[in-house]
Amino acid sequence: MIIEKRRKDEEKMYIAYLLFVMLGIILVFPVLFFTWMHSVRMEKKIADAIIVLGYKCEENRIHPFLKERLDTAIDLFNNNHYHYIILTGGAVVLGIPKRKLCLAI
Known part of the structure; x- marks a missing residue:
């Protein structure tokens, strides 16, 4: 019993030990x-273009x-x-279906 x-x-x-570990x-x-990402030095490399990720625009305004x-x-x-500067698309908030937007472009 003991x-x-x-x-x-x-x-x-x-x-308890396993859960603690x-x-x-x-x-x-x-x-x-996080520490590694912000302490690594980025090497300057040759490139032809800059890619800018898009962001949603509301009320015909550019988001900060x-x-x-x-x-x-x-x-x-x-x-x-x-x-070159390459811009990707962002979320569209116009009430227009995506299919129509793609066809318009």
């Missing part, structure tokens, strides 16, 4: 990844996120040897 209780206590401690890994990994992306792209274009 041996069974001791075994159950050891199993509980083992499970797993929780530690889950919490530490994002911090390490998109404006910041476009301003950065223009600065890079003017100060480096890029030949």
Whole structure:
């Protein structure tokens, strides 16, 4: 009886230890990844184009996120040897079906 209780206590401690280790890994990994992403030096490489990811426009206004992306792209274009700026599409909020928009373009 004492041996069974001791075994159950050891199993509980083992499970608690595993959960603690797993929780530690889950919490530490994002911090390490974030630190790595912001400490790695980017090497300047030759490229022909700048790709700007789009963002939704509402009420015929450019969202501040998109404006910041476009301003950065223009600065890079003017100060480096890029030949093109490629703009991707963003979400369209016009009430017009996507099919009609694609056909119009």
